[in-house]
Amino acid sequence: MKFCRFKALERTCYGVVDGSAVVEIKGNPFNRYDLTSVRRPLDRVKLLVPCVPRTFYAAGLNYLSHIQETAEARGEEVNVPQKPDIGYRAVNALIAHEEPIVIPKDATQEVQYEGELVAVIGKRAKDVSEEEALDCVLGYTIGNDVSERSWQRSDRTMWRSKNTDTFKPMGPWIETRVNLERMHTTVRVNDEVVSEFPTKDMIFGVATYISTMSRYLTLYPGDVIWMGTDGPTHNIKAGDVVEVEISGIGTLRNPVIKEEFPDTTQEIQERNGE
Numbered sequence: 096m097k098f099c100r101f102k103a104l105e106r107t108c109y110g111v112v113d114g115s116a117v118v119e120i121k122g123n124p125f126n127r128y129d130l131t132s133v134r135r136p137l138d139r140v141k142l143l144v145p146c147v148p149r150t151f152y153a154a155g156l157n158y159l160s161h162i163q164e165t166a167e168a169r170g171e172e173v174n175v176p177q178k179p180d181i182g183y184r185a186v187n188a189l190i191a192h193e194e195p196i197v198i199p200k201d202a203t204q205e206v207q208y209e210g211e212l213v214a215v216i217g218k219r220a221k222d223v224s225e226e227e228a229l230d231c232v233l234g235y236t237i238g239n240d241v242s243e244r245s246w247q248r249s250d251r252t253m254w255r256s257k258n259t260d261t262f263k264p265m266g267p268w269i270e271t272r273v274n275l276e277r278m279h280t281t282v283r284v285n286d287e288v289v290s291e292f293p294t295k296d297m298i299f300g301v302a303t304y305i306s307t308m309s310r311y312l313t314l315y316p317g318d319v320i321w322m323g324t325d326g327p328t329h330n331i332k333a334g335d336v337v338e339v340e341i342s343g344i345g346t347l348r349n350p351v352i353k354e355e356f357p358d359t360t361q362e363i364q365e366r367n368g369e
Contacts, residue, residue, distance in 0.1 A: 096234075098112075101142050108120070119135070125233065142268070151321075154181060154182075156176055157298050157323030158297060161323070176298060185258035192348060197353070198333060207329060212341060214301045215236060216232060218230075221314070222310060225303055228302035234269040234272075235344055236265060241261075241264070242328075264339075267345055275295055278293070280339070282340075283337070284329070284338075285335055291326065294341060304320060333353035334352075335350070
């Protein structure tokens with residue numbers, strides 16, 4: 096089942112995607128809900144971020160080849176994690192399917208994509224075993240962990256590099272029926288495949304992360320865990336369109352634009368030859 100969150104006629108609702116239509120539900124996917132008789136064409140509604148998480152988690156360096164490529168690019172030794180490491184991201188950075196990624200005016204050219212599987216927690220999880228962990232997952236969606244690499248190297252907490260407004264596209268919906276073993280992730284920029292990998296090739300899987308995390312913190316319905324990326328990541332620029340497709344879920348698509356600030360007095364004078 097595909098749960099979405101959408102806006103239509105100035106109302107924000109949850110719905111179930113049924114082919115080329117969305118059926119509005121009363122309630123939400125994290126509690127009791129009922130299907131209504133309201134059915135709208137999918138292309139006539141605005142899809143929103145499929146959920147607004149209470150807490151936004153992100154796995155750190157969870158695919159081997161990505162770790163190797165990152166280490167080589169930095170001239171460092173390959174250091175494979177021996178345990179699941181989790182970080183936090185900011186909800187302000189979330190945008191929906193088809194919304195623009197905005198590159199700040201003072202960013203360098205090193206703004207890059209990262210296609211990721213996102214686990215959406217469906218029920219409270221505390222001290223769960225790995226065997227129980229996946230029962231706490233409502234479903235899965237897709238994320239693009241946009242990163243400004245020069246800021247990532249210079250800012251100790253990665254507060255700008257990972258959390259700038261619009262740097263976390265997520266969507267288009269939450270798919271509850273998936274086969275984690277058969278998933279394949281493909282990233283395209285302007286219709287050209289730039290990265291692809293078996294989604295399951297994580298160092299630590301979804302169940303391991305949930306079990307480990309839940310020993311120390313409580314996961315709540317609507318929390319999300321971004322599971323990391325594999326393969327190369329390349330620069331993106333204004334005018335590009337980035338698509339992250341994960342088989343069994345769908346495709347997350349976002350155009351890229353550049354932030355425009357009002358001209359300063361100096362810029363106006365320079366343009367006028369003053």
